[in-house]
Amino acid sequence: xxxxxxxxxxxxxxxxxxxxxxxxxxxxxxxxxxxxxxxxxxxxxxxxxxxxxxxxxxxxxxxxxxxxxxxxxxxxxxxxxxxxxxxxxxxxxxxxxxxxxxxxxxxxxxxxxxxxxxxxxxxxxxxxxxxxxxxxxxxxxxxxxxxxxxxxxxxxxxxxxxxxxxxxxxxxxxxxxxxxx
Amino acid sequence: xxxxxxxxxxxxxxxxxxxxxxxxxxxxxxxxxxxxxxxxxxxxxxxxxxxxxxxxxxxxxxxxxxxxxxxxxxxxxxxxxxxxxxxxxxxxxxxxxxxxxxxxxxxxxxxxxxxxxxxxxxxxxxxxxxxxxxxxxxxxxxxxxxxxxxxxxxxxxxxxxxxxxxxxxxxxxxxxxxxxxxxxxxxxxxxxxxxxxxxxxxxxx
Numbered sequence: 240x241x242x243x244x245x246x247x248x249x250x251x252x253x254x255x256x257x258x259x260x261x262x263x264x265x266x267x268x269x270x271x272x273x274x275x276x277x278x279x280x281x282x283x284x285x286x287x288x289x290x291x292x293x294x295x296x297x298x299x300x301x302x303x304x305x306x307x308x309x310x311x312x313x314x315x316x317x318x319x320x321x322x323x324x325x326x327x328x329x330x331x332x333x334x335x336x337x338x339x340x341x342x343x344x345x346x347x348x349x350x351x352x353x354x355x356x357x358x359x360x361x362x363x364x365x366x367x368x369x370x371x372x373x374x375x376x377x378x379x380x381x382x383x384x385x386x387x388x389x390x391x392x393x394x395x396x397x398x399x400x401x402x403x404x405x406x407x408x409x410x411x412x413x414x415x416x417x418x419x420x
Numbered sequence: 421x422x423x424x425x426x427x428x429x430x431x432x433x434x435x436x437x438x439x440x441x442x443x444x445x446x447x448x449x450x451x452x453x454x455x456x457x458x459x460x461x462x463x464x465x466x467x468x469x470x471x472x473x474x475x476x477x478x479x480x481x482x483x484x485x486x487x488x489x490x491x492x493x494x495x496x497x498x499x500x501x502x503x504x505x506x507x508x509x510x511x512x513x514x515x516x517x518x519x520x521x522x523x524x525x526x527x528x529x530x531x532x533x534x535x536x537x538x539x540x541x542x543x544x545x546x547x548x549x550x551x552x553x554x555x556x557x558x559x560x561x562x563x564x565x566x567x568x569x570x571x572x573x574x575x576x577x578x579x580x581x582x583x584x585x586x587x588x589x590x591x592x593x594x595x596x597x598x599x600x601x602x603x604x605x606x607x608x609x610x611x612x613x614x615x616x617x618x619x620x621x622x623x624x625x
Contacts, residue, residue, distance in 0.1 A: 274444045
């Protein structure tokens, strides 16, 4: 064949041959395990790693889906929460005393809602954690905190919080839990 | 059944092994043609590309439509092939600037002459030394391959056609050699097997 030598250099010819080889499909009965061993990979270890890749990919896909819907949920939350912000200090005032503390709690609650609306989930969680530490696990705080946790990709924690909500917000929490499933 | 549900029920250990095996097959082909200084690696490239394909299918970046391709593994193999091609082209681009090809994938004689001039001149002696080593290495390998197929003219014709600037796609080779695409595919597979045997210095890495 030497009389028909190529007009390109061998470096280029090798590259093109490599590309031509890559155009072929392996036979149907490609022995994947043997192929892996030929490049120094252990098939059992590859199987384990690929399982983990799929689990992580699934989680990541789920988180992305939740993130895409989260803003809508938070908009609903803000629309439905306006009438719940004032009664907290008002009730505290009616009970007598502690109005300063109640107003402070209310202002932190408003801040937490604003932070949620602006997508600043870590700081919203800090405010809500502090409110819960001081005032207990009120359904409104849990409801808001669940949204903050969703924003932080802490979906399991969000589920726990939603599952713990009792009272007026329970039906909405259950509905959101269903949507998360 | 929804796509997510099908993905959920997939045996990822089994599919993963098949997919990485397939990616390794493709990587070995590309790697045979790569110069010794190319960075494309066999094992890791194969596994990384397979992982990337799985992630892209899960996130929907690569949209699997079971009604069009019911076999998920086949669909994933297509994604791997495409991603591997991108990876290879990126790796190759670090070493050369490829001139554009004609509509049939072939390069003109003029282009080949320009490329030849491009690859023979360098102001940097170190670069020139590396190029010389690469050239010597490839010349040896190509000669070994030619020697190995000297009694198989149907395979030697493939090398010669590509050497003359024919596009490396099976349909280009089929047109150039006036044989069927399936015949070219068979010849390419046979030539690949020979090449991997003679190119031991590279194929075993």
